[in-house]
Amino acid sequence: xxxxxxxxxxxxxxxxxxxxxxxxxxxxxxxxxxxxxxxxxxxxxxxxxxxxxxxxxxxxxxxxxxxxxxxxxxxxxxxxxxxxxxxxxxxxxxxxxxxxxxxxxxxxxxxxxxxxxxxxxxxxxxxxxxxxxxxxxxxxxxxxxxxxxxxxxxxxxxxxxxxxxxxxxxxxxxxxxxxxxxxxxxxxxxxxxxxxxxxxxxxxxxxxxxxxxxxxxxxxxxxxxxxxxxxxxxxxxxxxxxxxxxxxxxxxxxxxxxxxxxxxxxxxxxxxxxxxxxxxxxxxxxxxxxxxxxxxxxxxxxxxxxxxxxxxxxxxxxxxxxxxxxxxxxxxxxxxxxxxxxxxxxxxxxxxxx
Amino acid sequence: xxxxxxxxxxxxxxxxxxxxxxxxxxxxxxxxxxxxxxxxxxxxxxxxxxxxxxxxxxxxxxxxxxxxxxxxxxxxxxxxxxxxxxxxxxxxxxxxxxxxxxxxxxxxxxxxxxxxxxxxxxxxxxxxxxxxxxxxxxxxxxxxxxxxxxxxxxxxxxxxxxxxxxxxxxxxxxxxxxxxxxxxxxxxxxxxxxxxxxxxxxxxxxxxxxxxxxxxxxxxxxxxxxxxxxxxxxxxxxxxxxxxxxxxxxxxxxxxxxxxxxxxxxxxxxxxxxxxxxxxxxxxxxxxxxxxxxxxxxxxxxxxxxxxxxxxxxxxxxxxxxxxxxxxxxxxxxxxxxxxxxxxxxxxxxxxxxxxxxxxxxxxxxxxxxxxxxxxxxxxxxxxxxxxxxxxxxxxxxxxxxxxxxxxxxxxxxxxxxxxxxxxxxxxxxxxxxxxxxxxxxxxxxxxxxxxxxxxxxxxxxxxxxxxxxxxxxxxxxxxxxxxxxxxxxxxxxxxxxxxxxxxxxxxxxxxxxxxxxxxxxxxxxxxxxxxxxxxxxxxxxxxxxxxxxxxxxxxxxxxxxxxxxxxxxxxxxxxxxxxxxxxxxxxxxxxxx
Numbered sequence: 001x002x003x004x005x006x007x008x009x010x011x012x013x014x015x016x017x018x019x020x021x022x023x024x025x026x027x028x029x030x031x032x033x034x035x036x037x038x039x040x041x042x043x044x045x046x047x048x049x050x051x052x053x054x055x056x057x058x059x060x061x062x063x064x065x066x067x068x069x070x071x072x073x074x075x076x077x078x079x080x081x082x083x084x085x086x087x088x089x090x091x092x093x094x095x096x097x098x099x100x101x102x103x104x105x106x107x108x109x110x111x112x113x114x115x116x117x118x119x120x121x122x123x124x125x126x127x128x129x130x131x132x133x134x135x136x137x138x139x140x141x142x143x144x145x146x147x148x149x150x151x152x153x154x155x156x157x158x159x160x161x162x163x164x165x166x167x168x169x170x171x172x173x174x175x176x177x178x179x180x181x182x183x184x185x186x187x188x189x190x191x192x193x194x195x196x197x198x199x200x201x202x203x204x205x206x207x208x209x210x211x212x213x214x215x216x217x218x219x220x221x222x223x224x225x226x227x228x229x230x231x232x233x234x235x236x237x238x239x240x241x242x243x244x245x246x247x248x249x250x251x252x253x254x255x256x257x258x259x260x261x262x263x264x265x266x267x268x269x270x271x272x273x274x275x276x277x278x279x280x281x282x283x284x285x286x287x288x289x290x291x292x293x294x295x296x297x298x299x300x301x302x303x304x305x306x307x308x309x310x311x312x313x314x315x316x317x318x319x320x321x322x323x324x325x326x327x328x329x330x331x332x333x334x335x336x337x338x339x340x341x342x343x344x345x346x347x348x349x350x351x352x353x354x
Numbered sequence: 355x356x357x358x359x360x361x362x363x364x365x366x367x368x369x370x371x372x373x374x375x376x377x378x379x380x381x382x383x384x385x386x387x388x389x390x391x392x393x394x395x396x397x398x399x400x401x402x403x404x405x406x407x408x409x410x411x412x413x414x415x416x417x418x419x420x421x422x423x424x425x426x427x428x429x430x431x432x433x434x435x436x437x438x439x440x441x442x443x444x445x446x447x448x449x450x451x452x453x454x455x456x457x458x459x460x461x462x463x464x465x466x467x468x469x470x471x472x473x474x475x476x477x478x479x480x481x482x483x484x485x486x487x488x489x490x491x492x493x494x495x496x497x498x499x500x501x502x503x504x505x506x507x508x509x510x511x512x513x514x515x516x517x518x519x520x521x522x523x524x525x526x527x528x529x530x531x532x533x534x535x536x537x538x539x540x541x542x543x544x545x546x547x548x549x550x551x552x553x554x555x556x557x558x559x560x561x562x563x564x565x566x567x568x569x570x571x572x573x574x575x576x577x578x579x580x581x582x583x584x585x586x587x588x589x590x591x592x593x594x595x596x597x598x599x600x601x602x603x604x605x606x607x608x609x610x611x612x613x614x615x616x617x618x619x620x621x622x623x624x625x626x627x628x629x630x631x632x633x634x635x636x637x638x639x640x641x642x643x644x645x646x647x648x649x650x651x652x653x654x655x656x657x658x659x660x661x662x663x664x665x666x667x668x669x670x671x672x673x674x675x676x677x678x679x680x681x682x683x684x685x686x687x688x689x690x691x692x693x694x695x696x697x698x699x700x701x702x703x704x705x706x707x708x709x710x711x712x713x714x715x716x717x718x719x720x721x722x723x724x725x726x727x728x729x730x731x732x733x734x735x736x737x738x739x740x741x742x743x744x745x746x747x748x749x750x751x752x753x754x755x756x757x758x759x760x761x762x763x764x765x766x767x768x769x770x771x772x773x774x775x776x777x778x779x780x781x782x783x784x785x786x787x788x789x790x791x792x793x794x795x796x797x798x799x800x801x802x803x804x805x806x807x808x809x810x811x812x813x814x815x816x817x818x819x820x821x822x823x824x825x826x827x828x829x830x831x832x833x834x835x836x837x838x839x840x841x842x843x844x845x846x847x848x849x850x851x852x853x854x855x856x857x858x859x860x861x862x863x864x865x866x867x868x869x870x871x872x873x874x875x876x877x878x879x880x881x882x883x884x885x886x887x888x889x890x891x892x893x894x895x896x897x898x899x900x901x902x903x904x905x906x907x908x909x910x911x912x913x914x915x916x917x918x919x920x921x922x923x924x925x926x927x928x929x930x931x932x933x934x935x936x937x938x939x940x941x942x943x944x945x946x947x948x
Contacts (some may be wrong), residue, residue: 002363004369004371005371007371026385026388026392027385027386027388027389028381028382028385028386048380048382050379067868075392076392076393089845092662105459118402124529125403125533126402126403126404126405126406127402127408142405142406144405145405150405150406173561173587174532174536174559174561174564175403175532175533175537176403176536194406235585240450261400309424313560322638329381329385332379334377346377347371347374347378349367349370349371349374350370
């Protein structure tokens with residue numbers, strides 16, 4: 001009974017297809033991204049106040065928005081970077097949304113996933129945004145450089161282009177080091193090193209990879225979670241890379257349906273939530289092994305994976321939960337959207353006692 | 355569960371939630387206040403590293419211009435007057451200007467003309483001087499502002515970043531300092547001070563390994579930098595928890611001077627004659643040797659070039675006195691600069707990080723070394739391996755395996771003379787076994803190929819349990835035999851289990867020639883080796899019905915085998931009993947008659 005409880009604090013039904021939601025840093029407000037039935041894109045800004053969710057602002061644009069991030073914007077500016085169904089990357093100042101402050105035709109097809117780094121965490125390198133698209137390419141953008149990506153990772157000419165479903169930044173612990181990890185519909189996971197501009201590691205987990213996240217972006221990479229179709233997720237210990245075996249990992253079954261995404265708690269990196277296709281939400285804790293590194297017979301260092309324990313699970317609705325975002329400012333509060341066109345603010349108690 | 359406890363926990367949970375809600379309310383209010391504050395606050399200037407692609411472009415441009423500089427003098431030779439006549443100087447100048455314009459046009463959104471660029475650079479330098487003055491007065495904040503302005507004017511000078519990094523260090527803004535140093539190093543990768551400062555910043559940030567690599571780089575660039583050396587020692591002590599593999603340390607030391615490396619290598623190589631890991635060091639030694647050779651080569655080339663140059667200039671000075679003179683001078687200067695570069699390169703040749711770069715050397719065949727390549731002695735490190743080898747050959751005594759064991763030793767030779775007696779013994783043993791097996795030969799080949807498994811010596815009693823039970827019928831025998839026949843050891847034990855006299859009963863009249871030849875083969879190789887009595891088997895076999903017919907179809911090798919077995923029988927048991935098995939004797943006679 002002293003497990004954390006997951007409680008739905010507020011629910012808000014909308015007339016939109018909701019794809020993503022993000023807390024606005026340093027505020028009690030969040031944005032949701034989606035599309036209207038006629039296909040136009042919408043950015044809504046909500047504020048929570050006394051158990052209710054109030055709509056503050058609605059912005060409508062011609063193309064439906066798929067994803068967004070505040071990762072590359074400074075705390076003061078909080079500019080929202082979005083990817084839309086047409087493959088365009090835009091950065092918006094939500095105070096003035098007449099025109100985006102940055103715009104690039106990033107991809108030929110829908111941008112499935114976006115992630116940003118370098119904005120909020122102080123002095124950890126350049127602000128950069130990474131986008132992953134159905135056209136199979138992963139591109140890294142710097143808001144200070146107009147119209148051109150600073151790095152492109154795509155299959156060679158003539159190779160099969162797999163649908164890139166998810167991208168994530170990590171390992172950005174000083175101004176040089178940075179890693180981009182991407183997951184594809186055929187189960188490929190690729191890890192690119194932006195410092196050396198090379199493919200650092202890749203693997204295949206058999207099922208399409210829906211979500212990837214490092215437990216922290218701004219530390220020497222520690223662990224990474226990848227969620228897949230067919231109700232499985234993988235936890236990789238990315239601290240130690242063995243030259244042949246790669247990273248140690250564990251597999252966990254959960255949700256009995258596609259696991260759409262994983263989000264680590266900003267206040268405790270060993271706790272993360274996974275969202276399932278059946279509207280369920282699971283809260284996990286990663287337990288480190290007594291020793292994290294061992295060496296094999298050749299003397300190469302090899303990681304040892306720990307275990308995960310399920311802290312709590314709950315079913316929020318009957319439709320897939322498409323997005324979830326933990327508040328960076330207040331521990332235990334999160335916002336999530338699902339395909340039943342509803343925004344939910346959830347509260348998780350007792351996180352500080354774990 | 356205790357209902358009272360349950361009730362209490364439910365109440366606790368509710369209480370938790372209520373307090374959380376209260377907390378949340380406070381937080382909401384708090385956030386609103388903070389947000390408005392943040393919007394009012396002035397922007398804090400924070401150093402950001404440059405855009406990723408821009409760094410690359412700058413360095414590429416530098417490279418390409420360098421290349422162009424290097425290439426230009428070699429493009430048309432000084433004696434090639436015809437082509438110099440055709441050379442359009444104006445056009446070349448125009449091209450050059452055009453390229454520069456293009457460069458500045460792509461470079462930034464706001465295109466800057468040449469004159470303005472010059473002005474901006476001067477302004478930047480002025481700002482830097484101001485900054486330096488502030489630094490002398492230890493007014494760090496003002497200095498940072500000056501350097502920031504300088505960077506704004508001219509962002510491609512590493513010095514500005516490095517100086518600002520120093521100021522950040524003094525004001526304890528380690529992150530920014532680290533970023534600035536990185537930027538400076540991206541602009542100039544041999545900037546020692548930037549490495550030093552970044553190391554300090556990284557130590558402050560707790561990134562010890564990175565700091566260490568920075569300091570190692572400093573040592574590489576400036577081996578006599580005592581301050582950094584001391585710093586490095588301190589840092590190494592700090593890291594201490596996890597000492598790096600030796601190779602890294604050695605490479606670090608190697609940075610200090612070439613001589614020490616060679617000495618070290620010599621030392622180690624002399625030591626290792628005693629030690630067992632000789633192979634590794636041999637290769638290292640060799641690499642050092644080749645390294646030296648390369649350097650010598652380069653020296654030769656350089657002296658060659660310089661020699662050529664002087665003669666060339668003399669000649670040209672004689673012949674040409676007017677217009678081209680200046681060009682030649684310029685080219686000479688260029689060349690000497692290149693030479694200098696090369697010389698300098700030689701000084702900092704050996705290490706890039708932890709990797710030794712070994713460049714390919716192209717030598718014409720007549721200059722190549724006539725010395726034979728060094729042999730590398732590869733030995734089993736395991737001390738009881740020799741014994742195992744012996745065991746191995748004894749037990750399976752198969753020609754193929756013994757050859758296998760022998761061949762590496764032959765290939766390696768024993769030029770060190772250090773190989774142990776035991777090994778030599780085994781070698782001799784192998785040879786003898788080999789000879790024997792050649793004598794015995796062809797029939798066994800089929801078996802050998804199947805029974806090469808070198809793990810035979812590991813076959814313990816436990817595995818003997820795998821030997822099938824004694825058969826009652828030919829079908830049982832054949833099934834068991836199929837399992838066993840690939841392993842000579844097992845098949846030997848299986849046959850031994852069966853009493854020879856029972857063979858006719860088991861086979862009745864269903865013995866076929868291939869099984870027969872297998873059995874003969876096993877008896878010949880295994881039984882004879884272990885001096886087991888074979889007479890009952892011979893008798894049993896010859897008593898099997900239709901044996902005489904089968905014997906007709908035996909292959910030449912099998913017949914030889916039978917002959918050998920019979921000779922062995924005679925040795926052991928005397929002629930008398932052997933005379934009993936007429937049919938067998940007949941077989942032996944057959945080859946002569948057929």
